[in-house]
Amino acid sequence: MASFLPPRVAYAEDPGSSRGRKVLEPDSRTRTPFARDRDRIIHATAFRRLKEKTQVFVAHEGDHFRTRLTHSLEVAQIARSVAAAIGLDADLAETVALAHDLGHPPFGHAGEDELQILMAEFGGFDHNVQTFRVVTKLERRYPQFDGLNLTWETLEGVIKHNGPVSGKLDRPSWRAIAEFDAEYDLRLSTWASAEAQVAALADDIAYNNHDVDDGVQAGLFHLKELLDVPLIGPILHRTYADYPDLDPGIIRLEAVRRMIGAMVEDVLAETARRAEGHGLKHPEDVRAMGGPLVAFSHDMVEDLSQLRAFLMERMYRHWRVNRTRSQARRILAEMFALFMQEPDVLPGEWYAQSRDRDEAGRARVVCDYIAGMTDRYAIEEHRRLFHLESWA
Template sequence: MALTVPPRASYAEDPALSLGRKVAEPESRNRTPFARDRDRIIHCTAFRRLKEKTQVFVAHEGDHFRTRLTHSLEVAQVARSLATALGLDADLAETIALAHDLGHPPFGHAGEDELQVQMEPFGGFDHNVQTFRVVTKLERRYPRWEGLNLTWETLEGIIKHNGPVTAKLSQPSWKAITEFDAEYDLGLDTWASAEAQCAALADDIAYNNHDVDDGVQAGLFHLKELLDVPLIGPILAGVYKEYPDLDPGIIRLEAVRRMIGAMIDDVLAETNRRATASKVSSADEVRHLDHALVAFSRDMLEDLGRLREFLMARMYRHWKVNRTRSQARRILAEMFQLFMSEPDVLPTEWFARSQNRDDAGRARVVCDYIAGMTDRFAIEEHRRLFHLDVWN
């Protein structure tokens, strides 16, 4: 049967009508503005570093666990599939998905938690804001501007793919957003495009499924323990029934594959229902709804809540994971405090950036340096700084 490609939705973003870039530049002859954004993200330094940044496990713990890079690629694939099925601009959805984790520090959530603690007196830390700073300031690749000079639609999607952010603007960690918005209005009080919302849901789909996959592979829980968990349990039971003698590894992969399919189908059905009910007919109308357009159904949200409860108890709070989190937080805390008290041990470029700044300004430079590290580099840098057997 031939593949049916849905017609372009009336509420899709049109790259020909993009609001452009903060710094004007000639358009590409052979790429849309959103495709060009995607390529800039793929080629930037922060994207390459995702290959050795992790979420739950540390990069050296195994070659088969997801990293931020493999996660971002999985999110991009799901986001592109959702956008295509809904008649949206797949390039924009993919671009936002590829960028969404650029600001994460080493050691996953443990690293973010520790930087929040260390930066509390100096304006705080938020990985979404850090992602925005990476693409608007910290990446230095062009002669005429800092950052990547991405389109308005991509920047909007990066900072508010989860919804309006005005309630966060009073937080010190969001100061960079308020300053940028004062010069280049991103409409922070509205929803982002449907494409950005696809990227947000794709993130949920990807991490729920790969955490199940990685948790079983790591031996933190057995596949059959999931039989009583909503969503994955019935799917897993169906796979066991259909293939009673199949290798457990293939059963795990087949169950995860089917769960991804079920979640995507749910998003498509719920989004089409909401689009019909709200009668949206333009991208601007999507932004001004009082709710998300792209969403899970209520039943799916309840099932995912139960799955997250299982993963929280059996994976995220497992003693082995807690031990890794403890080690990671100590590494980052000790480096942060050393760099603050002795900034001259920072690499030359970063030391230069820290000069002639107050404590908050120096702390932000230190935070930027640490947040950009990979897991492996952070471990090695800590050894160079604190272990006498390493002198280079």
């Protein structure tokens, strides 16, 4: 059978040449270092919790909407396919994609926004930093170290898949990154590997398409309202023309499938153009480019900005979504205040961590506890703390 995949490109990361792990470990006999990282993420408690964390809709609002877990799996699938099509290391791209949302708190961006406010006086909160803290500290599964002891390349991709982050190190919320980097240099002023950049673009592809899918299914807007929106509109017109009598639900899925394909093809073409223009010969050439290698074309960026504007107006700011956001923020704010005032109502292991700490240290423990909650657990914990009927 003929191979559909191109040969490995010269600027792909080589797992055999990995910079290794902060804590030395014997190599696996069955997996490359990047594949081993992927498996550690999949087995992590924080990864399992993504099954009931909000993407746009709170996890209990319906079984058909995306959660952070299903979103992460979809991002990983796209990242692996794109990386393989370019000739990159698909395991590394998949690994960064699977890890990218581990630090998201319950209730999606509403939860993040509220924790940013609550932690403003105590070092701040950033979900990307929290993801890094999860994989380097908060996951406790091994006797030799805290965290997952991931490879240098995976850690680099987790923290800077969207670009250099050295300019953020003076932010209080990024203190954990600065401290880790001082001991284990992640070269935060450069771009990450091509594989990590693929994971970042796969995230954009996944959420733009699947938010369209979820928004239509939720009844926030009708598919035909997208006919005049760039990118999705022309695809919808062609889909309706090809299948004039098809069930609307299948039309929606076919249009989304075609839009994913169009965005993937655009990334492949633009990345090939940039790679050729820079004459890349080594993974380090990607980090030294001074800009991203993996990217959308200018036209695709323009089209996506208009699609996002539509989704912002018709979905993310819809009154039903706003109502859920309001409820979510109040739940987190009330729990945070109570835990700060009465830390002895925290579960035993968390109370033990908060003891003998100053106010900022106690706030970080409370924040870590809340950030790790699923939507359902946060709702139930709030009910146990504030509603007497839960005692019955």
